[in-house]
Amino acid sequence: MKDAEKFNIEGVAPFVDPTTGSGNIFLMPEGMGSDGKPFVFLVEDPPHKTRPKHYHHGDVVYVYTAGEHHIEGEGTYRAGDIRWTRAGHAYGPETTGAEGGSWWVISYSDPLPVDVVEATHAATVAAPIRATHGLATFERPYDWAAIDRAVADEGGAIIKGFLSEDRITEVNHDIDEYLARGENGGLPASGSPTYDAFLGARTIRLHGLAEKVPTTRALIADEELVAWAERAIGVNAASVLLNAGELIQIGRDEPAQYLHRDTDSWLALARGEAPVLVNAIVALDPFTLTNGATYIAPHSWRWDNGRQPKSDEFARAVMDAGDAVLFRGDLIHGGGENASTAPRRALSISYVAGWLRPVENSFLNVPIATVRSLEPRLQALLGYAAHDGVSKRGGMLGLYENTSPARLLGPT
Structure with a gap:
């Protein structure tokens, strides 16, 4: 394992965000969570895109590089801001501004979001993923x-x-x-x-x-x-x-x-x-x-x-x-x-x-x-x-x- 790694998206082809069907993800082979290194990738979302309330398996750090990103209950993040969220913490919905938004994601666990299902009569988070039902x-x-x-x-x-x-x-x-x-x-x-x-x-x-x-x-x-x-x-x-x-x-x-x-x-x-x-x-x-x-x-x-x-x-x-x-x-x-x-x-x-x-x-x-x-x-x-x-x-x-x-x- 290297003691340092450079992450650069030059020449990396983006693909459409599979979790929402819009926006671009820039994924680099050296940023896929292998060999003791974290997951590191770039997200580019279009204007006024909304993601539902969700959480992540591990702690996640966001480094904002362009546009605006409003998260309900937290405020608006802009280029130059850094945000950290704890594993299992549910937040959102989140919406980009009029010019969209772009940010790097860094995590030592699977960074795919897990959508939260709200209770019918109360704004409570659904049971954690570890407490779900089993199979026959x-x-x-x-x-x-x-x-x-x-x-x-x-x-x-x-x-x-x-x-x-x-x-x-x-x-x-x-x-x-x-x-x-x-x-x-x-x-x-x-x-x-x-x-x-x-x-x-x-x-x-x-x-x-x-x-x-x-x-x-x-x-x-x-x-x-x-x-x-x-x-x-x-x-x-x-x-x-x-x-x-x-x-x-x-x-x-x-x-x-x-x-x-x-x-x-x-x-x-x-x-x-x-x-x-x-x-x-x-x-x-x-x-x-x-x-x-x-x-x-x-x-x-x-x-x-x-x-x-x-x-x-x-x-x-x-x-x-x-x-x-x-x-x-x-x-x-x-x-x-x-x-x-x-x-x-x-x-x-x-x-x-x-x-x-x-x-x-x-x-x-x-x-x-x-x-x-x-x-x-x-x-x-x-x-x-x-x-x-x-x-x-x-x-x-x-x-x-x-x-x-x-x-x-x-x-x-």
Whole structure:
């Protein structure tokens, strides 16, 4: 980490503020909260733009450079003024003046605003984001029909005790052994500073789990889990692929992740009543409000683009080790801030329609010698099966020599 950093917007292309649909944001790769540095970016709002009452996850400093910015109950800020606001402090509405307004934002936590929902008969702030409702939760033996309905209705559900204590111990042991060898540190190195900041500078992520962590193979190809994914995606595809099998270990002091949809990976993909991607996050440590339990916004796949969750529209995936949260990949969600003294570990197993290119390149991550030793269900999930859409009046995809790529693996 550098001891000093220069932030300069020269040559930086602005984009429209996604939280309001107007105004410009200038975002620099070195100002994305990575490597111990704060989030630093420039906001330019048009004249008379109003933002609703909101708060932020962390303390925020504003450095005003142009125009005027009036905040109800505080007054008007002008070029040359500096404003500080405490994490969780609700303020607003705020409105720019006749010439608009411009200011730098500096924060050591996710700076995205969280809109406040007012009570019907009193000007009180809604409950803090940490005190929000949860998702439908199911105990063993699982009622999969009810789980399917919960996912179809709210977009997600929690299943208790998905992994036994023995399996948790085995998987954690394998992960610890792999990380101790130091073959792959697992910290972001995608080549995109912006994407690496999204992944988290203090978060270890591993792909290729079928090779690196053999005890995860049975989990990735778990009969109940894959069947759930096939039912959820089945309207849109004849088969599913592993989108990503990922270790996610959120380090201490990691800020909250940017809210996102996993389907944002495919730019032109439309959302519908049936998903093309589903995700299972399996807790290998307890998920608490302190160590980063995942934020999930139920029903958000039905929302218009650009709409952000309000403070009372979040669920938190608070879970014991071994529990799993199942959800649609087009729900708005994100990892929470880890304010505890220890990392928080989980496996994220996502499945995608068989005609989409997965996030993880399993052909390179898992050597073919390993693939030949795997059970057929897992081989198919890694891409060694064709997507046969003929029954749905489509074609076939992923062929090898005009036949199934399983042929490359030899006799079964």
